[in-house]
Amino acid sequence: xxxxxxxxxxASFSLPKEGKNGVSLKDSALFGLSLSEPIKxxxxxxxxxxxxxxxxxxxxxxxxxxxxxxxxxxxSTPEGKKTLRKGSVVITGASSGxxxxxxxxxxxxxxxxxxxACRDFLKxxxxxxxxxxxxxxxxxxxLDLASLDSVRQFVDNFRRSDMPxxxxxxxxxxxxxxxKEPTFTAEGFELSVGTNHLGHFLLARxxxxxxxxxxxxxxxxxxxxxxxxxTNTLAGNVPxxxxxxxxxxLQGGLNGLNSSAMIDGGDFDGAKAYKDSKVCNMLTMQExxxxxxxxxxxxxxSLYPGCIATTGLFREHIPLFRTLFPPFQKYITKGFVSEDExxxxxxxxxxxxxxxxxxxxxxxxxxxxxxxxxxxQEASDAEKARKVWEISEKLVGLA
Ligand code: NDP
Ligand code: PMR
Numbered sequence: 153x154x155x156x157x158x159x160x161x162x163a164s165f166s167l168p169k170e171g172k173n174g175v176s177l178k179d180s181a182l183f184g185l186s187l188s189e190p191i192k193x194x195x196x197x198x199x200x201x202x203x204x205x206x207x208x209x210x211x212x213x214x215x216x217x218x219x220x221x222x223x224x225x226x227x228s229t230p231e232g233k234k235t236l237r238k239g240s241v242v243i244t245g246a247s248s249g250x251x252x253x254x255x256x257x258x259x260x261x262x263x264x265x266x267x268x269a270c271r272d273f274l275k276x277x278x279x280x281x282x283x284x285x286x287x288x289x290x291x292x293x294x295l296d297l298a299s300l301d302s303v304r305q306f307v308d309n310f311r312r313s314d315m316p317x318x319x320x321x322x323x324x325x326x327x328x329x330x331x332k333e334p335t336f337t338a339e340g341f342e343l344s345v346g347t348n349h350l351g352h353f354l355l356a357r358x359x360x361x362x363x364x365x366x367x368x369x370x371x372x373x374x375x376x377x378x379x380x381x382x383t384n385t386l387a388g389n390v391p392x393x394x395x396x397x398x399x400x401x402l403q404g405g406l407n408g409l410n411s412s413a414m415i416d417g418g419d420f421d422g423a424k425a426y427k428d429s430k431v432c433n434m435l436t437m438q439e440x441x442x443x444x445x446x447x448x449x450x451x452x453x454s455l456y457p458g459c460i461a462t463t464g465l466f467r468e469h470i471p472l473f474r475t476l477f478p479p480f481q482k483y484i485t486k487g488f489v490s491e492d493e494x495x496x497x498x499x500x501x502x503x504x505x506x507x508x509x510x511x512x513x514x515x516x517x518x519x520x521x522x523x524x525x526x527x528x529q530e531a532s533d534a535e536k537a538r539k540v541w542e543i544s545e546k547l548v549g550l551a
Contacts, residue, residue: 236263236369238262238263238264238265239263239264239265239318239319239368239502239503240264240265240267240315240316240317240318240319240366240368241258241264241265241266241267241318241319241320241321241502242267242269242310242317242319242320242321242359243255243266243267243268243269243321243323244269244270244295244297244321244322244323244324244352244355245269245270245323245324245325246266246268246269246270246276246279246280246323247268247270247271247272247275247276247279248275248279248463248464249460249463249464249465249491250323250376250457250460250463250491250494250495250498251268251321251323251324252279252280252283252491252495253283253491253492253494253495253496253498254321254323254494254495254498254499254502255268255280255283255285255290255495256283256284256285256492256495257492257495257496257498257499258499258502258503259283259285259286259289259290261499261503262289263503264289264502264503265288265289265290265291265315266285266289266290266291267290267291267292267293267310267315268280268290268291268292268293269293269294269295269306269324270292270293270294270295271294271295271296271297271298271302271324273292273294276292277292280292291313291315293306293309293310293313294306294309295355297324297346297347297348297351297352298337298338298343298346298347298351299337299338299339299351300337300339300350300351300354300548300549301338302338303351303354303355303358304354304358306355307355307358307359307362310359310362311362316362316365316366316367316368317359317362317363317365317366318363318366318368318370318371318372319363319368319371319372319373319374319502319503320355320356320359320363320372320373320374321374321376321498321502322352322355322356322373322374322375322376322433323374323376323498324347324348324351324352325344325347325348325376325426325429325465326343326344326347326348326426326468327344327422327423327426327465327466327468327469328343328344328422328423328425328426328468329422329423329426329468329469330422330468330469330470331420331422331468333420334408334413334420334422334425336407336408336413337350337351339547340405340406340407340409341405341406341407341547342406342407342408342413342414342420342425343425344422344425344426344428344429345402345406345415345425345428345429345432346406347429348426348429348430348432348433349429349432349433349436349544350544350547350548352375352433352436353432353436353544353548354548354549354550356373356375356436356440357545357548357550359373360373360440360444360448360450363448363450364448364450370451370503370505370508371448371449371450371451372450372451372452372453372501372502372508373437373440373450373451373452373453374437374452374453374454374455374498374501374502375433375434375436375452375453375454376433376454376455376457376498377430377433377434377437377454377455377456377513377531378427378430378456379456379459379487379515380394380426380427380430381394381427381428381429381430381431381433381434381528381531382394382434382456382527382528382531383395383528383529383530384526384527384528384529385528387459387485387487388427388528392421392423392424392427393424393427394424394427394428394430394431394530394531395416395424395428395530396415396416396428396431396432396530396536396540397415397416397417397418398416398417399415399416399536399539399540399543400412400416400417401413401414401415401416401417401418402415402540402543402544402547403543404417405547406547408420413425414428415428415432416428422468431530431531432540432544433454434454434513434527434531434532435531435533435536435537435540435541436537436540436541436544437452437453437454437513438452438454438511438527438532438534438537439537439538439540439541440452441510441511442511442534442537445510445511450510451507451508451509451510452510452511453501453507453509453510453511453512453513453514454512454513454514455497455498455501455513455514455515456513456514456515456525457489457494457497457498457516458487458488458489458493458494458497458516459481459485459487459488459489460488460489460490460491460494461477461478461480461481461482461488462478462490462491463491486518489516493520496520497514497516497520497522500522501514501522504522507522509524512524513525513526513527513531
């Protein structure tokens with residue numbers, strides 16, 4: 153109920169204490185604000201260019217890679233019947249949590265081949281086995297999103313595999329709420345935004361060409377978002393709140409040296425960096441939609457799968473948080489969802505014929521029915537999306 157209310161109310165909530173004098177996870181309470189603190193709910197609360205870009209990029213890809221053959225979308229059985237070939241889906245971070253549960257749900261249908269794009273091969277291999285995934289339904293390929301070289305290498309390796317790309321799921325993420333100081337990716341970007349946003353941004357930009365070449369009936373690019381990046385919800389108002397500000401830190405390269413490690417240019421805060429990265433994920437999905445949907449027919453989508461409070465995402469949190477967070481979400485907010493259920497939700501966004509609408513941020517209600525949710529003002533700001541896109545292009549070496 154609480155989740156539903158929080159997700160559905162298109163109003164802005166505000167908490168009285170935040171920012172400099174506010175309560176942050178680092179400085180006090182276990183759940184980000186002291187429970188005695190009153191939560192005040194304020195209920196009042198370029199198509200042509202893209203075509204050119206795309207054509208240029210398609211040309212570039214053709215020149216760089218050896219010719220690949222995309223299997224026909226239908227294949228004939230010995231009885232002469234035509235069946236749809238298996239869909240081919242890349243899922244980043246499929247070695248645990250939501251990514252693994254989605255891989256499992258799709259593998260079980262027998263209709264998908266899953267490319268598990270993971271940084272730890274052995275962990276992914278063990279995870280797939282323990283999830284009971286049949287060998288012929290998946291391939292593990294190395295991808296470390298905290299290194300742009302690794303992203304480019306992954307794209308090369310994927311192309312060499314001759315597998316088609318029908319759906320790309322940008323799922324992997326890190327969350328570093330207790331970090332006192334920023335840590336950095338190989339190229340020197342703050343780790344959360346570098347991994348969750350910039351690594352995926354480069355991956356998705358490069359693989360757009362491959363998606364575009366697919367002859368699968370419904371091609372999709374999905375970027376996992378979250379409620380905590382949306383300040384039009386109660387969850388999104390737990391300090392520290394997402395806020396990209398004027399993007400001065402992103403513009404400066406998030407390196408913590410001559411620029412802040414935070415997108416808005418403020419002091420480092422790991423929990424905020426994660427939430428900011430999720431805002432970037434949701435803005436990126438919409439910018440992809442604006443630039444490429446009409447031209448390519450690809451469906452661009454994001455989602456909040458529910459609060460999967462048991463996943464590895466919280467591995468860096470203090471032990472007491474990890475113990476109390478699942479019951480808190482189960483019994484108090486009622487926002488809890490199991491890994492299996494969340495995996496089925498994301499699998500729906502990958503494959504359900506009724507979820508082909510592009511530019512949508514999906515959520516689910518209490519009875520697990522999907523609906524198009526409202527994004528916060530910042531997470532749906534088209535001008536900010538364009539700026540994030542353009543700065544990100546420069547940072548990852550695409551412009
Ligand atoms: P997990 O920690 O279980 O999964 C995250 C995955 O990302 C792991 O497979 C991890 O790999 C991988 N990963 C982390 N860093 C990198 C990297 N540098 N390169 C490649 N892979 C990497 O968390 P969840 O399943 O909860 O998170 C999945 C997605 O769901 C995230 O986008 C998260 O923001 C989103 N989400 C989660 C919610 C939740 O309540 N849990 C709620 C809303 C959204 P490894 O196994 O090697 O560590
Ligand atoms: Mg939150 C409807 C209420 C709701 C929901 C759906 C979530 C989801 N949370 C809600 C409410 C609250 N949370 C409230 C009232 C508090 C203060 C007591 C609270 C606290 C809290 C903390 C400290 N919640 C958290 C944290 C985290 O460290 C998690 C986080 O922000 O990670 C970035 C988190 C989350 N709460 C959620 C969800 C889905 C998360 C996981 C974060 C994500 O992936 O976005």
